[in-house]
Amino acid sequence: MSQLHWFLDDEKALKRFKIIRELSQQFSNRAALHDTDSSFPHENIAALRQAGYVSWTVPEMYGGLGLSLYELLAHQEELAQGDGSTALAIGWHMGLFLNLSATDALPEEVFAEVATTAVQNGWLMNSCATEPATGSPSRGGRPQTTARQVEDGFLLTGRKTFSTLSPELHWILITAGIEDSEDVGEFLITGNQVQIVETWNMMGMRATGSHDIVMENIFVPHRYLVARLKPGEKSPRNRDGGGWMLHIPACYLGIAMAARDFAVRYAAEYRPNSLAQPISHVPHIQEKLGQMEMKLLSARTLMYDMARRWDRASKSDRPTLRPALGTVKTIAVQAAMDVVDLAMRVVGAQSLSRSYPLERFYRDVRAGLHNPPMDDVVLRMLSEAAVNEIQKTRNSDSRLPLF
Numbered sequence: 452m453s454q455l456h457w458f459l460d461d462e463k464a465l466k467r468f469k470i471i472r473e474l475s476q477q478f479s480n481r482a483a484l485h486d487t488d489s490s491f492p493h494e495n496i497a498a499l500r501q502a503g504y505v506s507w508t509v510p511e512m513y514g515g516l517g518l519s520l521y522e523l524l525a526h527q528e529e530l531a532q533g534d535g536s537t538a539l540a541i542g543w544h545m546g547l548f549l550n551l552s553a554t555d556a557l558p559e560e561v562f563a564e565v566a567t568t569a570v571q572n573g574w575l576m577n578s579c580a581t582e583p584a585t586g587s588p589s590r591g592g593r594p595q596t597t598a599r600q601v602e603d604g605f606l607l608t609g610r611k612t613f614s615t616l617s618p619e620l621h622w623i624l625i626t627a628g629i630e631d632s633e634d635v636g637e638f639l640i641t642g643n644q645v646q647i648v649e650t651w652n653m654m655g656m657r658a659t660g661s662h663d664i665v666m667e668n669i670f671v672p673h674r675y676l677v678a679r680l681k682p683g684e685k686s687p688r689n690r691d692g693g694g695w696m697l698h699i700p701a702c703y704l705g706i707a708m709a710a711r712d713f714a715v716r717y718a719a720e721y722r723p724n725s726l727a728q729p730i731s732h733v734p735h736i737q738e739k740l741g742q743m744e745m746k747l748l749s750a751r752t753l754m755y756d757m758a759r760r761w762d763r764a765s766k767s768d769r770p771t772l773r774p775a776l777g778t779v780k781t782i783a784v785q786a787a788m789d790v791v792d793l794a795m796r797v798v799g800a801q802s803l804s805r806s807y808p809l810e811r812f813y814r815d816v817r818a819g820l821h822n823p824p825m826d827d828v829v830l831r832m833l834s835e836a837a838v839n840e841i842q843k844t845r846n847s848d849s850r851l852p853l854f
């Protein structure tokens with residue numbers, strides 16, 4: 452294992468990782484400011500563009516690097532150690548390219564256009580599907596955004612909430628109910644067609660620019676209707692089992708790693724005058740530091756293991772990984788919240804200080820609970836997968852009793 456990164460051993464990947472580490476260090480200097488103002492870190496996005504990062508997950512045939520999921524997670528974790536908001540925001544764009552490459556969900560010429568503009572112009576992309584009435588789109592509610600068919604295309608009207616990266620989006624994937632039909636369309640629109648309403652004022656992940664976007668009769672030509680789904684039908688983007696969404700646990704684990712580093716440094720250096728040595732020598736502090744290490748190591752090992760499995764899996768096997776990939780997210784977010792909590796207990800009352808980053812980490816990791824997949828969905832998927840598997844083998848495995 453490399454000293455630079457526990458899970459990365461490929462030389463080219465490590466070289467890229469060094470670039471990301473440098474950027475992450477720069478981002479950490481501005482993170483508190485953007486958090487306070489809930490302002491969008493445009494300069495961080497510009498630096499990521501300048502470094503070419505925004506094209507690293509674009510397939511090689513369009514000029515990108517065709518990065519693996521495994522390597523992407525290392526960079527995303529590292530960015531989150533500097534600024535969680537920047538990592539989550541750019542993570543959607545980076546992950547979407549993996550998702551679209553793995554699923555062929557866009558018509559080829561449309562994907563070529565999106566990919567080429569990411570490489571040549573640094574144009575960014577996200578999927579904005581959440582609405583006030585549907586809540587999480589993963590629950591399957593019909594979007595209230597409407598698409599009215601007109602000659603040559605559609606007119607879209609509606610409002611999306613939680614639109615991360617909105618101040619920098621060029622391409623936006625939008626879901627809309629198609630008028631006079633039960634179908635739902637997935638459309639590709641451009642950032643300059645929408646109005647951004649700056650509503651994002653949450654306690655955590657304040658610099659993600661996850662504002663509302665409003666569409667009023669915006670015209671979308673037929674070629675940008677990228678999928679038309681019957682009620683209950685899943686988007687073609689679901690074909691890959693959701694590996695790309697591991698950018699979410701990578702982000703929250705990165706925040707937790709930053710909290711760990713802060714607490715360890717504090718424990719190694721802080722010596723109140725009641726002690727002859729720094730608090731890192733006190734048994735209850737050692738126990739907390741040990742627990743933080745254990746939680747991080749187990750959650751990260753699971754995440755990188757599943758990423759490797761997803762990278763190596765065939766297209767037809769990837770959907771079967773969905774429950775295990777969801778498990779990574781649930782376990783990682785819980786571990787991240789536990790680690791930040793332990794870090795704050797190690798530091799004591801100073802952890803509450805606005806002069807230190809721990810209180811921001813505490814607010815930021817909490818947002819992970821509300822990114823997909825939700826915990827109840829993961830548990831249901833695991834339960835269904837276990838029952839299905841046992842039912843399939845009940846006649847062939849004589850160790851299992853028949854009830």
Ligand SMILES: Cc1cc2nc3c(=O)[nH]c(=O)nc-3n(C[C@H](O)[C@H](O)[C@H](O)COP(=O)(O)OP(=O)(O)OC[C@H]3O[C@@H](n4cnc5c(N)ncnc54)[C@H](O)[C@@H]3O)c2cc1C
Pocket residue numbers: 543577578579580581585586587588590612613614615616656659661818821822823825827
């Ligand atoms: C930092 C951040 C960034 C985000 N970025 C994006 C983005 O870029 N694009 C995007 O589209 N979305 C984004 N989201 C939105 C996210 O994907 C969810 O849609 C959003 O958080 C709402 O989810 P929810 O579970 O709170 O809401 P709801 O679905 O309204 O759920 C509220 C409560 O009701 C329960 N509930 C609701 N419906 C059901 C059901 N059918 N079955 C069981 N329980 C149910 C939930 O478990 C929850 O307890 C982001 C969210 C956050 C926090």
